[in-house]
Amino acid sequence: MRGITFVRQFGEVVLAIAIAPLFAGWIAQCRAWMQNRSAPSLVQPYRMLRKLFQKDAALAKNASPLFRTTPYVLFGTMVLAAAIIPSLATDLPFARAADAIALIGLFATARVFVSLAAMDIGTAFGTLGARREMMIGFLAEPALLMVLFNAFLLSGSTALPSLVEFYNAHRFLIDPSLAFAAIAFVMVLLAENARIPIDNPTTHLELTMIHEAMLLEYSARHLALVEWASSLKLFNYACIGFALFIPWGIAAGGRNGSAATLLAIAALMGKLAVAGAALALIESLSAKLRIFRAPEYLATAFLLAVLGLLVHLQIGAR
Amino acid sequence: MNVHFLISGWPGHALPSLLLIIAAWVVIGLAGLLRPHSLRFVAHLLFPLGALGCLCVALLAGTFLVSGHEPEVLVLPLGLPDLPFHTRLDALSGFFLLLLGLAGAGISTFAAGYFRSGEGTAPALLGLQYHVFLASMAVVILADDAYLFMVAWETMALSSYFLVTxxxxxxxxxxxxxxxxxxxxxxxxxxxxxxxxxxxxxWQFTFDAMRGASLAPVWATTAIVLALLGFGAKAGLVPMHVWLPEAHPAAPSPVSAMMSGLMLKTAIYGMLRISFDLLHVRYWQWGVLMLALGLFSALFGAIFAAVQTDMKRLLAYSSIENVGLIFTGIGLAALFEASNMRLFAALALTAALVHALNHALFKSLLFLATGSVLHATKQRSLGKLGGLIRRMPWVATLALIGTLSIAGLPPLNGFVSEWLLLQSFLFTPQLPHAFINMLVPLGAAALALTAALAAYVMVKFYGVIFLGQPREASLVEAHDANWLERLGLGWLALGCVLIGILPQLALKAAGAVTGKLLSETISPGFSIWLIAPVTPEHASYSALIFLAGITAVIGIAFVLVRILAHGRIRRTAAWDCGYPWQTSRMQDTAEGFGQPIRHIFGTFFRMERHLPSPSDKSPHYRIHIEDKLWRAIYLPIGRGVQRLADVVSVLQGGRLSIYLLYSFLTLLGLLVFVL
Structure with a gap:
């Protein structure tokens, strides 16, 4: 039995690694359609990765070992995060290794490493990007924590599997606080994953870059790993959102037959398709903010989450 | 032997041995005076002996904590007649001695390799001051009456003053x-x-008598507020923090490490001793007061650390931040304890204690690393450093561990205590005070903001010093630390990693304290894999699985990339978007890194900025950042004292006859009073 759970855990992680670029490709496709452009193929991210893996890595002369290890560390943290987040089932062994707060810590580790690597070569854009990335990070983290606080208050647990179990047990519970938290979460998701309105993932203008500016010195397989980690991060955030707000379909409560697993996979695919389209819509409808509007944007997310908290406490107090 | 030993409980002998080690430190310090100018004698013989003493202290305190013995009491035949020195070793003092020993061993080892001849005070005097400082801190922790406590406290202040200067x-x-x-x-x-x-x-000054004294609420609160002021001034709580950013950069690096890593913790110890042991936390308002001060200090320290351009000042502000976090934990614990929620109080207190231990390790490590950088480059200003990871790989690697720890990243030790602290915040909605319930989650948000800002600060610290291109030509000649320094740094880094991946060790030590102070420990049945402070369903964290998972993924990814793709590398010039004339001056500076913070938290600072005009031939950009509290509190007090002194100086005529007149009038007055 233990062996089977480990196999299922492995399967979940491999699935996450495999479809994360697909999710990114789907968003890009939706975005192109909504903006009346001809869309790239759905498998374009995979082609990109294959091309990058084949190329020779060009490395700056003064690059330190930190610079070369960082892509692997990034990839490692994101894969571990995918193992921890209950995207398909709740009774998997890695899920207990970390709760939601530790998950935030894991994302912070990735952020610190990529920022340090960006400063390693000592170019103007790299350090600029690192500074901006860390700024977005420290603004987004409290908002994300407040969102999670909302969920914890409902279920009394910071472990994501317990959260999902709780929602599945109280299927028709709709707490108004969650609506606020969900909006705040989407705002944080956009900021943390370098999407419009905070950052533009497809920009070619170095001065406005945040995330991309840090990757300018990376090439070939290193860049491929970093890009893959980025798409995994987006996938992970989406899965956290599903676990917090729409956990239906995730195999919970010890249901681990093949039917439940297939249902969970189908539900995940459906949710990803809808979420990807919604993200593309949001991105198409909004414009990129100036970098110094970012604090206002994230403060709004924070206040929304706090509002949710107060709503919950008011209702709970009554 | 007319020494009167009074040992209660099981005949453990930890306390006499500890006192002997303390005496040995003083002897080691004095021994240096035999050959006052011999650096080799003092540095290479006496400092390692002192480090050995630290190790013994840690060992004794550790075994005492784990064995769970009853407190040991010893009355020393020293002190004034009828006022002997009382000493006592209990779980709380054991924990802080453990902290002192662990961090002190690393610092003393480093110091053995650090001091150079011809720098300020003679080596023997430094050795004496250093070891007296160490001994007085241990005595503060062991003291069991106000008299000995104050004597040791003052010795500590004076010896550290001489070390700073x-x-x-x-x-x-x-x-x-x-x-x-x-x-x-x-x-x-x-x-x-x-x-x-x-x-x-x-008029009984033993702690035993104070424990039993029944104070009126007003007096108990007065005592706690006075203690908060006094210990806050030592620990660096805002607004009593002003000395930290001045004194830490001034002191030699091992001394900064001792002060920040250890001395601040004696203030934490004193606060815990008074609030939890002597006064038994009676009112939840005390907790709210400490919580508010702690959170404000944490945020304040992090914001100011982010805009510093001197690496040791940056670390000093970061100490203020960390002390704030510790006080936050203590405040929460007091709040829970006064509301009769013992388990959650134990959780918050554990978080505070573990954070104190962690801070002692990683802050010492970073201060010592700045010492190595300072010796190698003669630069303290961040604007003149850079790229040292290539010249000083040992220091850079060990400092990276400290940096990641202090930034609160899993799976290192800083994360463990921050995680515990956030967990204890999660229980605040169960408090019986509706208003506090609503406000405290905001405290958690402030905590999250502080933790994230700390990461920002540490990226700045590490990135500007060790990464990038060297900002000065002279940095190319920088050399790595010597082996004693590496050993000291390595010991502290090992501590950070070990507590990070096996937090059970630190939790067990802290559990011994909460067990005695609050008669409650957080879930004693941790497995080797997992810590779950309340129940595994509620929350759990496993650093080992974390580390194993990441390592496995990195290893598999590396092998797969090599097998399926290739490992070819071409070394070229940096790309930098095709701009070929880049210099080290084009990198972001420490000032640049502080700019978003100055922009967002502008209300905290008093800024004077001088911008060059476009037509300047030799443009200069200058920015001066000042603490608003300095002008708001300290300068008015200083002016007040000056004015008072001016008024009083009217009496000081400078002529003998006037002074005789004063004496005569005083005598007359006394006669009138007597008759």
Whole structure:
């Protein structure tokens, strides 16, 4: 039995690694359609990765070992995060290794490493990007924590599997606080994953870059790993959102037959398709903010989450 | 032997051995005077002996904690007639001695390789001051009456003052030392008054008597506020923090490490001793007060650390932040304890204790690393450093561990205590005070903001010093630390990693303290894999699985990339978007890294900025950032004191006849009073 759970855990992680670029490709496709452009193929991210893996890595002369290890560390943290987040089932062994707060810590580790690597070569854009990335990070983290606080208050647990179990047990519970938290979460998701309105993932203008500016010195397989980690991060955030707000379909409560697993996979695919389209819509409808509007944007997310908290406490107090 | 030993409980002998080690430290310090100018004798023989003493202290304290013995008491035949020194070893003092021993061993080892001849005070004097400082801190922790406590406290303040001003020929350092001395004494007076209040009219100054004294609510609160002022001044709580950013950069690096890593913790110890042990936390308002001060200090320290351009000042502000976090934990614990929620109080107190231990390790590590950088480059300003990871790989690697720890990243130790602290915040909605319930989650948000800002600060610290291109040509000649320094740094880094991946060790030590103070420990049945402070369903964290998972993924990814793709590398010039003439001046500076913070938190600072005009031939950009509290609180007090002194100086005529007249009038007055 233990062996089977480990196999299922492995399967979940491999699935996450495999479809994360697909999710990114789907968003890009939706975005192109909504903006009346001809869309790239759905498998374009995979082609990109294959091309990058084949190329020779060009490395700056003064690059330190930190610079070369960082892509692997990034990839490692994101894969571990995918193992921890209950995207398909709740009774998997890695899920207990970390709760939601530790998950935030894991994302912070990735952020610190990529920022340090960006400063390693000592170019103007790299350090600029690192500074901006860390700024977005420290603004987004409290908002994300407040969102999670909302969920914890409902279920009394910071472990994501317990959260999902709780929602599945109280299927028709709709707490108004969650609506606020969900909006705040989407705002944080956009900021943390370098999407419009905070950052533009497809920009070619170095001065406005945040995330991309840090990757300018990376090439070939290193860049491929970093890009893959980025798409995994987006996938992970989406899965956290599903676990917090729409956990239906995730195999919970010890249901681990093949039917439940297939249902969970189908539900995940459906949710990803809808979420990807919604993200593309949001991105198409909004414009990129100036970098110094970012604090206002994230403060709004924070206040929304706090509002949710107060709503919950008011209702709970009554 | 007329030494009167009074040992209660099981005949453990930890306390006499500890006192012997403390005496040995003083002897080691004095031994240096035999050959006052021999650096080899003092540094290579005496400092390692001192480090050995630290190890023994850690070992003794550790076994005492784990064995769970009853407190040991010993009355020393020293002190005044009828007022002997009382000492006591219990779980709380055991924990702080463990902390002192663990971090002290690393610092002393590093110090053995650090001090150079011809820098300020003679080596033997430095050795004496250093070891007296160490011994007095241990005595503070072991003292069991107000008298011995205050004597040791003052010895600690004075010996550290001399250490801070060891390069006393530089006026700035003398000024920093003076500020430190003033703050230390204002704090000491507050502590003395607090003890005076706590003895409650019985004139018994042993802690035992104070534990039993029944104080009126007003007096108990007065005592706690005085203690908060006094210990806050030593620990660096805002607004009593002003001496830290001045004194830490002035002191030699091992001394900064001792002060920040260890001395601040004696203040934490004192606060815990008074609030939890002697006064038994009676009112939840005390908890709210400590919580508010702690959170504000944490945020304040993090924001100011982010805009510093001197690496040791940056670390000093970061110490203020970390002390704030520790006080946040203590405040939460007091809040829970006063509301009769023992388990959650134990959780919060554990978080505070573990964070104190962690801070002792990683902050010492980073201060010592700045010492190595300072020796290698002669630069303290972040604007003149850079790229040292290539010249000083040992220091850079070990400092990276410290950096990641202090930034609160899993799976290192800083994360463990921050995680515990956030967990304890999650229980605040269960408090019986509706209003506090609503406000406290915001405290959690402030905590998250502080933790994220700390990461920002540490990326700046590490990135500007060790990464990028060297900002000065002279940095190319920088050399790595010597083997004693590496050993000291390595010991502290090992501590960070070990507590990070096996937090059970630190939790067990802290559990011994909460078990005695609150008669509750957080879930004693941790497995080797997992810590779950309340129940595994509620929350769990496993650093080992974390580390194993990441390592496995990295290893598999590396092998797969090599097998399926290739490992070819071409070394070229940096790309930098095709711009070929880049220089090290084009990198972001420490000032640049502070810019978003100055922009977002502008209300915290007083800024004077000088921008060059477009037509300047030799443009200069200058920015001066000042603490608003300095002008709001300290300068008015200084002016007030000056004015008072001016008024009083009218009496000081300078002529003998006038002074005789004063004496005569005083005598007359006394005669009238007597008759």
């Amino acid at each position: 060891s390069q006393h020929r530089i006026p700035d350092i003398r000024r920093a030392g003076f500020l430190y001395l003033i703050m230390a004494h204002v704090g000491a007076i507050c502590i003395l008054l607090s003890f005076g209040v706590m003895q409650g009219g019985s």
